[in-house]
Amino acid sequence: MNDTPLANCERDFLLKAIEEKKRLDGRQPYDYRRMKITFGSDYGCCFVDLGKTKVVAQVSCELVAPKESRPNEGIMFFNIELSPMASPAFERGRQSELSVTLNRQLERCLRNSKCIDTESLCVVSGEKVWQIRVDVHLLNHDGDLMGAASVAAITALCHFRRPDVSIQGDEVTVYGPEERDPIPLSIYHMPISVSFSFFQQGTYLLVDPCEREEQLMDGLLMIAMNKHREICSIQSSGGILLLKEQVIRCSKIASVKVSEITELISKALENDKKARKAGSRCGFAESMPQERITALKKDETSVEVSDVMDRANDIIQKSEVPPRAVSSVVVPVPGVGQVGQGLQNSWGLEEEDDDDDDDENGGGELEEKVMKMEEESRGGDVVEISDSEEEEVVVLHSETAK
Missing domain, CATH: 3.30.230.70 (GHMP Kinase, N-terminal domain)
Structure with a gap:
């Protein structure tokens, strides 16, 4: 058996x-x-x-x-x-x-x-x-x-x-x-x-x-x-x-x-x-025994809504007036554009490094690029800017072309 x-x-x-x-x-x-x-x-x-x-x-x-x-x-x-x-x-x-x-x-x-x-x-x-x-x-x-x-x-x-x-x-x-x-x-x-x-x-x-x-x-x-x-x-x-x-x-x-x-x-x-x-x-x-789910049970408490508006008005009156916002001029970091009166833009500026050699080299390259852009804008309608550090090519159309 x-x-x-x-x-x-x-x-x-x-x-x-x-x-x-x-x-x-x-x-x-x-x-x-x-x-x-x-x-x-x-x-x-x-x-x-x-x-x-x-x-x-x-x-x-x-x-x-x-x-x-x-x-x-x-x-x-x-x-x-x-x-x-x-x-x-x-x-x-x-x-x-x-x-x-x-x-x-x-x-x-x-x-x-x-x-x-x-x-x-x-x-x-x-x-x-x-x-x-x-x-x-x-x-x-x-x-x-x-x-x-x-x-x-x-x-x-x-x-x-x-x-x-x-x-x-x-x-x-x-x-x-x-x-x-x-x-x-x-x-x-x-x-x-x-x-x-x-x-x-x-x-x-x-x-x-x-x-x-x-x-x-x-x-x-x-x-x-x-x-x-x-x-x-x-x-x-x-x-x-x-x-x-x-x-x-x-x-x-x-x-x-x-x-x-x-x-x-x-x-x-x-x-x-x-x-x-x-x-x-x-x-x-x-x-089969009857089993009830008790994990989802909620405690029901009565809520009075008669004087809700009165309480809300009291809380608003007792609350302090928030301080007015003071606009301050923020010095923009390189590569940041801001919209508004009195704000500064930093488009076209390179990030400055702590090393002096990098600052000098970066400044010289920037001046050469600006001069080259001015010469090409005078002679032609389309200006192409290429940078060895950037992979993208940006094409700018001048207003004189129109």
């Missing part, structure tokens, strides 16, 4: 606790783990939590041709999917021996026990019947897979509603849930599987074993029974020989457990029906 085997010290500890009629989770030998049943938003979707074992069952239907041997009966199909998400021991896309055993046991429990009226699934004899498919997916594995799967499957079947149909001649019309209310399945009884594990050749007995207990057990007995104490199926595995008294004792224990689980299923279905009728939160949305 698990890729990681138990250590010898852990094995000895568990066996010693079983001899003293103690279990790791604090249960008694004949106690079940806490079971929780919830439903999805759609009909036929059921979630079952048996301790840490989590299973989801989904029921679907479609119109197909019936079997030749039974033309007046519908078809029931069951499938159990063991994914690696539930346990590392399971492989994806490969049907293991455990999955085959669980599929057969589920078919014996639900289909062979005739808990569902298959004749009511017939639409047209020999032509059209309903095929009911039950897919069971294991979400987390912690022991007693058959017990959780059987509860999820029968609860999903009780919760499922198939579409209504009408027949006019050879034409079959399927109505959606908006046109006509869907019809529930006809279920006679609810068989539920109860698992019993035996230790030390049947000396000790535990009900609803967890995964660690299943690794230590010598044999497993699964009894499917309804609340009327009718045994639907029974299967033993592990190669252990059981006495008649042991089987009878297990059947008596199973009758009590099945009655309790059946009452729990009926209560869950009734609560879901009331919630859907009232239009309140139901199914998976009911288990």
Whole structure:
């Protein structure tokens, strides 16, 4: 069942606790783990939590041709999917021996026990019947897979509603849930599987074993029974020989457990029906807690706006008159142009450096350029100024050209 085997010290500890009629989770030998049943938003979707074992069952239907041997009966199909998400021991896309055993046991429990009226699934004899498919997916594995799967499957079947149909001649019309209310399945009884594990050749007995207990057990007995104490199926595995008294004792224990689980299923279905009728939160949305965002909450304080103008006038009168701005002549830096009366411009002036040699050289070059510009302006219409330090060429048009 698990890729990681138990250590010898852990094995000895568990066996010693079983001899003293103690279990790791604090249960008694004949106690079940806490079971929780919830439903999805759609009909036929059921979630079952048996301790840490989590299973989801989904029921679907479609119109197909019936079997030749039974033309007046519908078809029931069951499938159990063991994914690696539930346990590392399971492989994806490969049907293991455990999955085959669980599929057969589920078919014996639900289909062979005739808990569902298959004749009511017939639409047209020999032509059209309903095929009911039950897919069971294991979400987390912690022991007693058959017990959780059987509860999820029968609860999903009780919760499922198939579409209504009408027949006019050879034409079959399927109505959606908006046109006509869907019809529930006809279920006679609810068989539920109860698992019993035996230790030390049947000396000790535990009900609803967890995964660690299943690794230590010598044999497993699964009894499917309804609340009327009718045994639907029974299967033993592990190669252990059981006495008649042991089987009878297990059947008596199973009758009590099945009655309790059946009452729990009926209560869950009734609560879901009331919630859907009232239009309140139901199914998976009911288990989600309501969370409110408090980070954006603002403290609302009352603000009086009646005397705002009076207060504003008082503040203006009490305030000091700002000093008048005094215009001052600012000496412009080289390369700055200013607009206004009494302001100086520095266009065409080079930046002065601290070095005297640079000042002398820069001044001489400037005078030569100015003289050259005057000579060229007299002789031609267009003046071109080129500077070795500047990459751009500026073209100036003189007024005499006009």
